[in-house]
Amino acid sequence: MHVVLLGPPGVGKGTQGVFLTSLPGWTRIVTGDLLRDSVALGSNLGLEAEKYMTQGHLVPDELIIALVRDYMTNCQSEGNLVFDGFPRTEVQACELTKMLGLLGKSMDTVVVLEAKDQALVERISGRRSCSDCGEVYNVHTYPPEKSGICNNDGSALVHRTDDQPETVVNRLAIYKSETEPVIQYYERIGSRVCRIDGNQDVGQVRTLIAQALGLEKI
Numbered sequence: 135m136h137v138v139l140l141g142p143p144g145v146g147k148g149t150q151g152v153f154l155t156s157l158p159g160w161t162r163i164v165t166g167d168l169l170r171d172s173v174a175l176g177s178n179l180g181l182e183a184e185k186y187m188t189q190g191h192l193v194p195d196e197l198i199i200a201l202v203r204d205y206m207t208n209c210q211s212e213g214n215l216v217f218d219g220f221p222r223t224e225v226q227a228c229e230l231t232k233m234l235g236l237l238g239k240s241m242d243t244v245v246v247l248e249a250k251d252q253a254l255v256e257r258i259s260g261r262r263s264c265s266d267c268g269e270v271y272n273v274h275t276y277p278p279e280k281s282g283i284c285n286n287d288g289s290a291l292v293h294r295t296d297d298q299p300e301t302v303v304n305r306l307a308i309y310k311s312e313t314e315p316v317i318q319y320y321e322r323i324g325s326r327v328c329r330i331d332g333n334q335d336v337g338q339v340r341t342l343i344a345q346a347l348g349l350e351k352i
């Protein structure tokens with residue numbers, strides 16, 4: 135099965151994607167993580183992408199499409215794939231349709247998590263992530279046991295530069311102008327689109343996603 139998790143920044147795609155990939159046979163492609171890895175490595179792609187990421191802008195389509203194409207060529211996964219953070223523009227969505235088409239596959243379900251801007255800004259402003267294992271906390275809703283320290287490995291928690299309030303407003307505006315049309319694209323080509331209210335308890339959202347995908351539980 136091939137699934138896209140769509141939704142504005144801070145709506146909980148990452149948390150739900152992790153639940154999905156805790157199931158056997160599921161792989162998650164997270165373009166934000168692939169880009170952050172490239173930035174940390176200091177590769178040419180990372181250096182180029184960083185300029186856009188720190189401003190909360192989208193990385194140009196050709197860079198991100200090349201990254202995903204590479205990933206899919208190397209991963210050769212026969213199992214279930216969940217795309218998180220990709221596609222974010224209609225051009226990317228068309229390219230993904232072509233990439234899957236070459237493999238004789240198509241997008242099965244598009245899960246759209248929705249929430250109001252105000253709730254998203256609050257969530258993102260409280261978000262902190264582990265500089266080592268990547269675990270994501272929230273100072274309001276899911277604080278670590280020791281302030282600023284990861285429960286898993288004791289590493290420092292960081293507030294991503296693109297999670298600062300000014301950048302978040304920019305990212306939400308870009309979501310509306312660039313990424314919402316992706317939902318209409320999938321509706322147009324006849325993919326199954328399931329909209330879920332992301333402003334509910336994490337477990338409740340998880341159950342609704344499981345139902346949307348016809349899974350017993352995640």
Ligand code: AMP
Pocket residue numbers: 143165166167169186187188190191192193194198218219220221222223226296305
């Ligand atoms: P995320 O962790 O998904 O919020 O991604 C962090 C940043 O990486 C975004 O704000 C963009 O600058 C960049 N990015 C991630 N995925 C994409 C994509 N599919 N297209 C363009 N830029 C992306």
